[in-house]
Amino acid sequence: MRTTHKLDLLVNAAQFDTCGYSSPRQKDTNSPLKYIYRAALPEGGSVCLFKVLLTNVCVNDCAYCVNQCGRDIPRSTFQPDELAGTFMELHQRRLAQGLFLSSGIGVNPNQTMEAMIKTVQILRSRHEYKGYVHLKILPGAKFDCVEEACRVANRVSLNMEAPTAHHMVKLSHKKDLFNDIVERMRWVKQLMVKDNKLVPSGQTTQFVVGAADEDDRDILRTTDALYHEIGLRRAYFSAFQPVSRSRLEGHPPTPLIREHRLYQVDWLLRVYGFPLREVELALDETDNLPLKKDPKLLIAQRQPWLFPVDVNTAGRDDLLRVPGIGPVSTDRIIRTRRDSRIDSLTQMQKMGVVTKRAAKYIWFQGMLEYEKQLAFLPEAEEEANTVNSLAVVLL
Ligand code: SF4
Known part of the structure; x- marks a missing residue:
């Protein structure tokens, strides 16, 4: 497969990994800008990231994912030196300032992780690239891979996808939430405690919201626990959108406003320092955040x-x-x-x-x-169509 076709395929497949509030790529163009995502920085400004998968071949069956095994889609894989060279070309043309590298699980997590790490090692040694790398750690990867990922990357992440083991079972028959994911997150934390120079931008995670019929209370409790127990830098939320020819094809999509409400209360937890019990005041009788009301306003009204x-x-x-x-x-x-x-x-x-x-x-x-x-005038209540006012824009 020619590199441009491979790039189209593996950049497109990477869009479901969230790393911040990215502006859409210029998809319908022949310009290499279609491979670049713009992500905002916490301190203001933004950075252009080359967000790509090493491979979209995957042995796992996550029901929300475009790359799940058994789907009849074109598949491709980069070799480490090929991917490193492609990134450097974009970097030297000043199109990409950083790399976000994720992947499906080709044969097994260790083999794929070794190839991902090799890609970054080539960048660091052969190309003397010192810039930003966000490296995904694959569920089930062995300790040595997790440790090496922490050595070469600025930020690492493991996607939780579901807030509890009970919900994970609905999404994947192969992933074990605690052994394959949470345990690896703990390893990252231990490595960071042992050497405080590792992973300067910390570790993050992502939830696919609504795929497992979880409620917002489930997500908030797990997110809060991860902030306190794992030292998670931040959580991302991605509204579930059904994938054709998958087990969840007929499952209703999650409205984007739900994702927005979760970002708002995450901001209250993480930036404002509200305790979880206070944030939970915003939940309704179904344990979800009302879609039509601003959660901070609700919390104030209830106290x-x-x-x-x-x-x-x-x-x-x-x-x-x-x-x-x-x-x-x-x-x-x-x-x-x-x-x-x-x-x-x-x-x-x-x-x-x-x-x-x-x-x-x-x-x-x-x-x-x-x-x-x-x-004493009636309060202005936020309308449901304010997704674009989202102020949660960390890389
Ligand atoms: S392991 Fe990752 S790439 Fe594979 S099916 Fe699950 S979410 Fe998709």
């Missing part, structure tokens, strides 16, 4: 005794609980009030506060009458 907070004296954690106030505006409020009192909504608006949302939950001495009235 009315916390409000209003006095913006001139409240602690950081109290300010962060106000709908319409985020970490950046909280820091601005704290900095501003060191020198002068905050005494108007206009002033807060200039600090980035969404006052329409926050007014009902805050108070300051001298709050004007019209501002008090504003506080």
Whole structure:
């Protein structure tokens, strides 16, 4: 198979691995840009990644996956030096700044992982490439492979896909959630503790949301446990879309807004530092996040005794609980009030506060009458079509 055909196939098959909120590739073009994903960085800006599979041959049968065994699709495999050379060409043309390398499981996880590691070793030694590499660790890979992956990559990830072993059984007859995945995540953590220079960008995971009929409480509990017990840097959520000619072909797709709600509450857990029990206040009677309501607003509504907070004296954690106030505006409020009192909504608006949302939950001495009235207006509720406002954009 010619390299361009192979690239088309293996770049296209890699799109289901999530590594951040990537802009779509320029698919319908002859430009090599169609092989590049743009992913946003936590500190702002973005990076162009070459996201590709080593092979789309796979012995596993994950029911949500385009590469599952038994599907009659074209299959192909890169040789390590061929893939390393292809990446370097894109890198030298300044099209790709980093590599995201994942794979199906060709014959067994160890053999495929060895080829993936070899690819990165060729980049590091022969091509003297020192840039970013995100390397997928395959479920069931042996310790030596996990260790070497941690030595050569900036970030590694193992995809959980399902939040519990009970749900994993619905998705795969071959993968054991605890032995093949969680155990390997623990190894990564142990290796990072032993040598703090390994895997500087940490380890991540991904859930396929809705494929196993799990609820959001299942996903949140597992995600929170991974943050605390494995030291996971972050979780990604990918709304399930049925794959033709697969066991889940007739399963309904997951609405993108569910993925968005999960990212919102993940942000509350990971960035705002909300405890899990507080985040769970946003769940409805079916243990899912309501699709039509902003979860932070719901959490505030369910704890009315916390409000209003006095913006001139409240602690950081109290300010962060106000709908319409985020970490950046909280820091601005704290900095501003060191020198002068905050005494108007206009002033807060200039600090980035969404006052329409926050007014009902805050108070300051001298709050004007019209501002008090504003506080009693019905709250603005986020509409269900705001997926594009997603602010969770880490690589
Ligand atoms: S192991 Fe990975 S590539 Fe293979 S079927 Fe499962 S998700 Fe797809």
